Amino acid sequence: MKQPMTGKHQNRLNDLDGREWLYWTDTLYITTYPPDATHPLRKQHGAMKPPEVMAEIIRFFTKKDELVLDPFAGVGGTLLGAALAGRPSLGFELDPRWVAIYRAIQSDFIIANGVICRREEAVAGGEPLTGEMREGDCLSLLKELPSASVPVVITDPPYGINHGATGFSKETNFNMLSPWLENDLGRAPDLPSFLGRLQEIGQEIRRVLMPGRYLVMLVGDRYQQGEYVPLGFLVAQAMREIGFKFKGLKIWSNKATRRHLKPYAIKSVFVPNITHQNILILRKE
Template identity: 95%
Template sequence: MTGKLQNPLNDLDGREWLYWTDTLYITTYPPDATHPLRKQHGAMKPPEVMAEIVRFFTKKGELVLDPFAGVGGTLLGAALAGRPSLGFELDPRWVAIYRAIQRDFVIENGVICRREEAVTGGEPLTGEMREGDCLCLLKELPAESIPAVITDPPYGINHGATGFSKETNFNMLSPLLENDLGQAPDLASFLGRLQEIGQEIRRVLMPGRYLVMLVGDRYQQGEYVPLGFLVAQAMREIGFKFKGVKIWSNKATRRHLKPYAVKSVFVPNITHQNILILRKE
């Protein structure tokens, strides 16, 4: 008699697992209680989305690493999912915001709320944030010690607003920090530096486990740049297996469509991001 199929990756049942394999991923999470603080960063993600990703790629109690932690969206998601987490962030501005959130917010009944509003006192946000260059900090970690790496790296290649300058908050770069990945001068150097970091990520990742990257595509100089798939290919070249992609869009916070070149030429409103799923095999 055969027993139940073992699940070495997560704590989901078969129905939950199957649901999450849909490549189209539409969410409706409104801004959470930490949004007024985190919105100072131009690439923040809903903690609830990050929690769903964390739940799929880890079991409860397993450590989640984010080498480009920003204002801590992955760490907050890990806390909602009941996982310990570790984040690396180069810019002290974003580290300070995350630590302010740790000080002033807690989790109560599965929701992040202000500490003074928690009836029961709530659970602390225990994810650890370390300030510094992720390449250096990754080298301090033992090989094959991390169950999951979930991150939203800077997009580099002159990431800034052009034309419609007020439509999007691009405050995600660190112009005074030369080793900021977002300051890469061109696509080739961006992908090269990302590969260098990716090699360290692969070293510390446990065999058979996943690197999950949220990467938005770009539109530059009149041409669509499929940055998500270019990043996936760069990770393949250093040994990761590209296992799939989820096309994510959060309807509750999606910006309104802009009239780019209306009645002239086709210019897309990019309202999705790619969730790249890569495995160390």
């Protein structure tokens, strides 16, 4: 009979075994998750992540029944992933459109046999999607939480720097701007403003995070005005400046939903097709 690990080898972070833990230390993270059953609703947002990917991240950085917080919850990908992983979750979202979509998903979908499906398609039983979504500015909502009360923060912050609706449409086919929302981080006029605002929010995240626990951020790099913008690195550095330790990253690409390569400046100059995202792993120490 396998004996539980004790002493300095006790796993205090998650419920994984050694082999599963080792797999997660690979900095290259390739997945093949197709759009899930909620995709027709969630695609209105554009920047949605497969719930299965979020569930894998959550399983590494939490134990069962530990709370997962997403301060930029969007249409609830992190909350859906938490439900798949058997964790309670709390999300903050400024835009009422995305809150309404998540609540519609909660109403119409359940988890059955380990997958998210429509209620009427479940053969028998199923678990409700219990993640809580609160509408409002995440900075204000974070201030309502007690210090050192959150086991993990996992989020995909908006980063529409210098983008109008045309720029978003060209890159994603969806307009994710919310020009009527004054505090929308995606409306930052320039990179320094974006990073400064993110640091302000990051300080509150660090306050509510338990010591020794993690902030995980999914951040895509950009290509603007003829230059590659290593946004993942810049965000990680901004978080280091407010006290987080940058523990590493995973380079994630989902083959099943990766867009086709576009012929940018063929036979002229090198322009990359950015088909990956950075999963930044930061720790409160």
